[in-house]
Amino acid sequence: MSTMTRRAGLAAFGLGTVAAGIAAWTWKTSSHADGRDPLRPRTDPVDSARPRMDPRERLQRYHLPNVALVTHDGKPVRFYEDLVKDRKVVINFMYTTCADGTCPITTANLVQVQKLLGDRVGRDVFFYSITLSPDQDTPVVLARYARAYDVGPGWTFLTGTSDDIERLRKALGFAYADPVEDANKANHVGMVRYGTEPLMIWGTAQGMANPKHLLTIFLWEFDRPLPGKALRAPVA
Numbered sequence: 001m002s003t004m005t006r007r008a009g010l011a012a013f014g015l016g017t018v019a020a021g022i023a024a025w026t027w028k029t030s031s032h033a034d035g036r037d038p039l040r041p042r043t044d045p046v047d048s049a050r051p052r053m054d055p056r057e058r059l060q061r062y063h064l065p066n067v068a069l070v071t072h073d074g075k076p077v078r079f080y081e082d083l084v085k086d087r088k089v090v091i092n093f094m095y096t097t098c099a100d101g102t103c104p105i106t107t108a109n110l111v112q113v114q115k116l117l118g119d120r121v122g123r124d125v126f127f128y129s130i131t132l133s134p135d136q137d138t139p140v141v142l143a144r145y146a147r148a149y150d151v152g153p154g155w156t157f158l159t160g161t162s163d164d165i166e167r168l169r170k171a172l173g174f175a176y177a178d179p180v181e182d183a184n185k186a187n188h189v190g191m192v193r194y195g196t197e198p199l200m201i202w203g204t205a206q207g208m209a210n211p212k213h214l215l216t217i218f219l220w221e222f223d224r225p226l227p228g229k230a231l232r233a234p235v236a
Contacts, residue, residue, distance in 0.1 A: 059200055060085075063171045067164035069130070072142035072157035079168060083156070084197050088125045088222045091193040092207055093174050095133040096145045098188070106190035106207030107149050109214060114152055116215045122154020125222055130168065132188060134159045173204075194218050 053061065060066075066080040077083055090110070094103040107129070114121050121127060131137035137145075142157035151157075159165075169175060172193055176182035192214070195202035201224070205217055 056198070056200055063173075064197070065167055065171050067160060067168050069158045069160040069164065070139055072139050072146055072159075074139045077158075083126065083128060083158075086198050088196045089194065090125065090127045090218065091130070091172065092128075092191070093130050093132050093169060093188065095131050095188075096137050096141055097133065102188060102190040102208065106192070107145075107151075109207055109209070109211045110155075110192070111149050111151060112211035113214050113218065114155060116211065117218075120222075121152065125154070125218075127155035128158060129155070130158045130165065132165070132169070134162055134165050194221060196221055196224060199224065 060080055064080045064084055066078045069077050069079055069083075071077055083089070090113075092106060092110070094107060096103075098104065110127060110129075114127060117125060131142065137159050139159060142159060146155070146157050160168075174188075174191065174193075190207035192205045192207045193202060194205060194217075201221060203217065203221060205214055207214075
């Protein structure tokens with residue numbers, strides 16, 4: 001997934017560029033230690049005896065880290081194993097004290113999308129909103145925020161440690177290339193990641209776009225059949 005561009009540029013487009021497959025992420029958002037793009041062929045010698053990762057494993061390792069999180073109901077979960085694996089998902093970052101309109105508008109738009117999707121949310125599509133202010137946004141605060149927006153079942157708000165949230169934010173590509181700009185939370189943009197994890201197909205949309213447009217682009221992906229298997233049921 002590519003890094004985020006400036007707020008004005010994204011808002012002007014309304015919808016972000018859709019990126020498909022593992023090529024949707026670039027080296028700029030990879031969290032691997034050596035700084036090399038994991039999606040490009042190596043030109044340096046490699047140990048032929050070392051087992052090669054399959055594309056899905058590679059994507060998970062670098063961009064869907066299995067960090068520990070806590071739901072707005074106070075339940076401990078792992079991001080990849082419990083929330084994303086074998087599922088169709090919509091993911092965004094927010095914080096409850098966001099005052100510039102980005103988070104409120106994006107949340108309100110996704111509420112409308114959730115209503116348009118009906119009982120699919122929580123059955124074969126799952127919404128996840130991850131706080132950018134884990135120190136302030138406790139499960140209790142996030143639960144109150146969800147109630148204020150009349151969020152329905154199948155949409156989980158998440159918090160965790162600052163380090164784990166940062167790792168997840170950067171791995172998912174919600175970051176600026178300029179570290180100074182990236183460190184300013186007020187620069188946060190209302191982008192949304194959506195994808196079907198087992199097919200390794202992911203896209204990006206502008207959360208402040210018209211909810212009906214968001215629904216259309218989500219369904220382009222979510223109506224794609226999964227070969228040979230059913231989606232995993234919600235975690236009890």
